[in-house]
Amino acid sequence: MSERKLRLGVIGLGKMGLLHASLLNVFPEVELVTFCEKNALMNRLFKKVFSHTGTLIVNNLDKLQGLHLDAVYVTTPISSHSFIIKDLWSKEICRSIFVEKTLSLNFSQSKELCEIAKKVGGTTMVGYMKRFSVVFGKAKELLSKGELGEPKRFKAYAYSSDFLGITKESKSSASRGGVLSDLGCHVIDLALWLLGPFDVHEVLSRVRNEAGSETSVSFAVSNSNKLTGEFDVSQAMPNYRMPEFGLSIECSKAKVEVNDDRLILTPSNGGAQKKWYRHDLNDNVFFSMGEAEYFRENQHFVNSVLGSRECESSFDSASKVDFIIEQVRNKSVLQ
Numbered sequence: 001m002s003e004r005k006l007r008l009g010v011i012g013l014g015k016m017g018l019l020h021a022s023l024l025n026v027f028p029e030v031e032l033v034t035f036c037e038k039n040a041l042m043n044r045l046f047k048k049v050f051s052h053t054g055t056l057i058v059n060n061l062d063k064l065q066g067l068h069l070d071a072v073y074v075t076t077p078i079s080s081h082s083f084i085i086k087d088l089w090s091k092e093i094c095r096s097i098f099v100e101k102t103l104s105l106n107f108s109q110s111k112e113l114c115e116i117a118k119k120v121g122g123t124t125m126v127g128y129m130k131r132f133s134v135v136f137g138k139a140k141e142l143l144s145k146g147e148l149g150e151p152k153r154f155k156a157y158a159y160s161s162d163f164l165g166i167t168k169e170s171k172s173s174a175s176r177g178g179v180l181s182d183l184g185c186h187v188i189d190l191a192l193w194l195l196g197p198f199d200v201h202e203v204l205s206r207v208r209n210e211a212g213s214e215t216s217v218s219f220a221v222s223n224s225n226k227l228t229g230e231f232d233v234s235q236a237m238p239n240y241r242m243p244e245f246g247l248s249i250e251c252s253k254a255k256v257e258v259n260d261d262r263l264i265l266t267p268s269n270g271g272a273q274k275k276w277y278r279h280d281l282n283d284n285v286f287f288s289m290g291e292a293e294y295f296r297e298n299q300h301f302v303n304s305v306l307g308s309r310e311c312e313s314s315f316d317s318a319s320k321v322d323f324i325i326e327q328v329r330n331k332s333v334l335q
Contacts, residue, residue: 012076071096095122126318149252184233200327
């Protein structure tokens with residue numbers, strides 16, 4: 001691996017932009033060259049904060065040209081992802097891009113980005129950090145070995161209380177892309193990663209809050225191997241101050257129940273049940289901010305760019321999540 005520093009830029013200095021910038025700043029092989037933030041107040045604030053560091057603070061993409069960036073992080077609202085990414089490529093600002101989930105606003109945009117990415121080259125990644133959880137990683141290991149037998153059916157959930165009790169006067173979830181793009185995308189990605197492709201069979205229920213935003217969706221899926229599954233996604237679930245993701249997977253030889261904190265393996269033949277918790281699986285990183293998987297996610301992207309390798313969650317992989325979300329939305333409209 002080269003000893004040169006990777007020249008990176010971050011577009012959007014909201015919560016996720018600051019999180020990624022803080023984590024990237026501890027990587028010895030990374031140099032944070034520039035931040036791009038169009039909000040005038042935030043732009044002035046960060047110019048003062050970073051005035052002594054030599055990091056360039058700009059307010060539009062054109063000013064990133066000529067900086068010889070190796071990669072850029074895009075952490076702006078979902079609706080802007082496609083336009084920003086295409087600008088980065090068309091203006092030859094960089095080839096390698098990390099973007100926060102979801103890849104874009106809809107599958108059509110995601111498909112276009114994947115096609116352009118193949119022509120441009122470089123390394124692409126979407127922020128599905130749950131793939132870097134030690135607990136879900138353990139589930140992937142068990143399923144990949146084939147010792148559990150053939151997956152037959154599963155149930156997946158993604159819950160938070162973020163929009164519980166929302167009224168018409170309240171801020172809706174629409175600004176965050178709705179429940180599927182903001183919350184459900186993570187567990188859809190996990191299911192695709194753990195179990196392979198599937199299609200939406202039926203939308204079981206769909207709930208909007210008083211503000212008119214979709215906050216809860218349940219749907220059923222299946223594939224050609226007779227695997228069936230159900231998803232339950234809600235941003236209005238009581239007692240979930242922090243988001244939680246989980247899957248219960250029934251295989252021919254055992255059942256796996258996994259969430260953010262633990263994994264339970266129950267053999268079908270009545271054998272001894274096994275349990276693993278986060279602390280059992282060496283959930284340690286060099287620098288922790290947010291959850292440990294954010295550090296591993298950034299480490300994976302940096303190493304992939306330096307090694308010119310495809311990322312675990314590339315644009316192509318992430319577009320499959322957007323395809324499932326589009327199927328759910330299309331079937332919801334038809335109901």
